Amino acid sequence: MRDEFIHTATALLDEDPRVAVVLADISAAEFVGAARQHPDRVINVGIREQLLVGVTGGLAQTGLRPIAHTYAPFLVERAFEQVKLDLDHQGAGAILVSVGASYDSSRVGRTHHAPGDVALIDTLGNWTVHVPGHPAEVEPLLRAAAGHDDPVYLRLSTQANERAHDGYGLVPIRHGKAATVVAVGPMLDPVLAATDGLDVTVAYTHTPRPFDKVGLRALVSGTGSADVVLVEPYFAGTSAAQVADALVAVPHRLLALGVTRTDPRRYGSVEDHARYHGLTPEQLRESVRGFLAA
Numbered sequence: 544m545r546d547e548f549i550h551t552a553t554a555l556l557d558e559d560p561r562v563a564v565v566l567a568d569i570s571a572a573e574f575v576g577a578a579r580q581h582p583d584r585v586i587n588v589g590i591r592e593q594l595l596v597g598v599t600g601g602l603a604q605t606g607l608r609p610i611a612h613t614y615a616p617f618l619v620e621r622a623f624e625q626v627k628l629d630l631d632h633q634g635a636g637a638i639l640v641s642v643g644a645s646y647d648s649s650r651v652g653r654t655h656h657a658p659g660d661v662a663l664i665d666t667l668g669n670w671t672v673h674v675p676g677h678p679a680e681v682e683p684l685l686r687a688a689a690g691h692d693d694p695v696y697l698r699l700s701t702q703a704n705e706r707a708h709d710g711y712g713l714v715p716i717r718h719g720k721a722a723t724v725v726a727v728g729p730m731l732d733p734v735l736a737a738t739d740g741l742d743v744t745v746a747y748t749h750t751p752r753p754f755d756k757v758g759l760r761a762l763v764s765g766t767g768s769a770d771v772v773l774v775e776p777y778f779a780g781t782s783a784a785q786v787a788d789a790l791v792a793v794p795h796r797l798l799a800l801g802v803t804r805t806d807p808r809r810y811g812s813v814e815d816h817a818r819y820h821g822l823t824p825e826q827l828r829e830s831v832r833g834f835l836a837a
Contacts, residue, residue, distance in 0.1 A: 544642075544681050544700060545570070545699055546678070548685060549570060551682045551686065552564055552577075552640075553574065555610075555686070555689050556580070556584060556585065559689060561607050561608045562607070562608050562609075562610065562689055563584040563586070563607045564585050564609070564610050565587075565588065565609055565611045565612070566585070566586065566587040566588070566595070567592050567595040567613045567617065568613075569612065570612060570613075570642075571587045592617040592618065592621045592622040596611060596618070596629055597629050599629075599635075600625070603630070603636055604633065604635050608637075609637050610637070610689075611638070611639050612642075614641060614643040614648070615641035615644060615657035615698065616657040618660075619639070619660040619663055620659070620660065620663065626667070631668050631694065636692035637695075638694075638697060639696045640697045640699065641697070641699060642699045643657060644698060644699070645658040645776055647701045647813060649812055649813050650812070658777045659777065660696075660777060661674075661696070661752075662777070662778050665752070665781065667694075668694070669753070671750065672696045672750065672751055673698065673749055673750050674698045674700075674727055674776065675697075675700075676708070676727075676730070676749055677703050677704050677707035677708070678707075681697075681699065708731075711748075711750045711755075712755035713725065713755040713759055713762060714746060715744060717745040718744050718766075719742040719743040720742050720768060721742040721743050721766070721768055722744070722768050722770035722834075723743070723744045723762045723770070723771050724738055724744065724745045724774065724831065725746050725774065725782075726745060726746070727748055727774065728751075728775075728776050730774045730776050731745075733822060733824045734827060737828040737831060738831060741831065741832070743766075743772075743831070744762055746759075751782055754789065759771070759789045760793070763790065769790065770796045770835065771795060771797050772797075772834060773798070773799045773801075774822075774827065777802055778802050779801030779802060780799035782799075800827065801822070803820045807819040
């Protein structure tokens with residue numbers, strides 16, 4: 544996904560004089576050629592993430608469409624005051640593109656983990672949040688974001704599904720009657736493996752904000768069951784309020800799965816961290832079956 548982002552952002556710099564890229568050392572080597580071609584629109588501020596966002600806000604105020612890029616914990620968590628004030632409060636439309644996701648940098652430790660990034664973005668105004676589940680989804684999402692001036696958060700990951708999917712709302716992948724399972728981004732393949740043989744509808748989205756509330760109501764109506772399972776690659780329950788709002792007129796049950804609030808205080812592989820948080824296909828299957836049987 545990161546390679547696709549770099550390729551697409553470089554092409555956008557050539558194609559659109561409004562596009563700028565602001566870096567904080569991360570991926571700077573990959574943008575060296577673009578910086579030579581567009582020295583006024585490729586800016587590396589060094590390891591100064593608050594400045595990264597501040598400069599991005601300033602460029603947006605001049606009429607440019609800036610893309611700020613670094614690791615998720617540095618872009619959203621460390622610089623959150625600047626995201627809140629220099630972007631959101633000022634109405635400065637920008638695109639934030641992160642890497643690292645919740646625990647992609649599992650062997651580096653907690654400093655590089657950001658399972659709370661989307662929950663933080665939710666405290667702001669009406670941001671669009673893209674969580675691609677496949678590298679091929681990155682280019683169309685980034686190009687669409689560059690084509691308008693609203694705030695966008697694009698969350699990239701090393702985890703990916705086997706294939707890409709089109710569509711901005713909830714895309715039905717498998718149909719069933721017992722429940723609707725919503726998989727966000729790279730959680731689709733684990734969800735499909737976990738629900739194999741179960742009588743459930745599985746729907747996918749790479750754009751959890753704005754949440755497809757109309758689509759969810761249609762899926763619930765089609766299954767005949769108001770049981771919903773939400774599986775997200777960040778903090779469990781981040782989109783629970785969105786589901787509740789979508790189904791406010793429908794008595795329903797919700798099981799929210801995702802990264803737990805308990806810090807495991809461990810290193811290990813990405814697969815290890817998925818296991819720590821109950822996100823392996825086997826663990827997801829156990830959770831879903833228990834929910835359906837309750």
